[in-house]
Amino acid sequence: MKTRLLALGDVPPRLAEAVLAGLPRPYTGGEVGRLEIALGRCYDRTRAQVDAACLIEQIPEPGPGWLLLGLTGVDLFMPALTYVFGISHLGGRRGIVSWFRLHPEETGPSAQTILIRRITTEVVHELGHSLGLVHCVVPECAMHRSLWPEGVDLKHPEYCPACLETLTSSL
Ligand SMILES: [Zn+2]
Numbered sequence: 001m002k003t004r005l006l007a008l009g010d011v012p013p014r015l016a017e018a019v020l021a022g023l024p025r026p027y028t029g030g031e032v033g034r035l036e037i038a039l040g041r042c043y044d045r046t047r048a049q050v051d052a053a054c055l056i057e058q059i060p061e062p063g064p065g066w067l068l069l070g071l072t073g074v075d076l077f078m079p080a081l082t083y084v085f086g087i088s089h090l091g092g093r094r095g096i097v098s099w100f101r102l103h104p105e106e107t108g109p110s111a112q113t114i115l116i117r118r119i120t121t122e123v124v125h126e127l128g129h130s131l132g133l134v135h136c137v138v139p140e141c142a143m144h145r146s147l148w149p150e151g152v153d154l155k156h157p158e159y160c161p162a163c164l165e166t167l168t169s170s171l
């Protein structure tokens with residue numbers, strides 16, 4: 001299963017490449033691309049945030065054997081939640097991850113390492129949903145649900161054995 005990471009607007013140099021390189025099994029590489037999106041259509045002026053469910057509809061249907069995941073720096077929300085790190089169509093092979101809420105409080109060289117690890121972990125999470133995985137109770141599994149950025153650090157950017165088994169048997 002190959003992954004196409006789509007920059008939605010400006011993405012810092014080499015960020016998408018670093019995330020792609022860090023994807024675990026069963027992902028087998030892919031490519032980085034770019035998608036022009038109409039952000040204004042999904043912008044909620046009252047909340048000053050972007051509607052995640054609206055934005056994901058701008059991600060096209062992926063071709064056979066591919067997953068499509070949009071990377072964005074805008075602040076995403078869903079109606080019942082203050083913010084979300086990402087969204088995906090369950091089993092639909094497409095999703096979105098935002099790094100807006102994932103910036104670490106630290107500064108300096110380690111900050112970039114932490115940020116890329118968090119983004120990669122949430123990309124693995126949304127890709128899992130996009131292939132039909134649901135949330136997992138194992139704390140370090142990428143499919144565990146995280147509500148805070150520090151919670152993302154408790155997870156690994158890969159699946160627990162049970163989730164990996166579910167995933168590989170469905171591919
Ligand atoms: Zn989730």
Ligand SMILES: [Zn+2]
Pocket residue numbers: 136137138141142143144159160161162163164
């Ligand atoms: Zn799991």
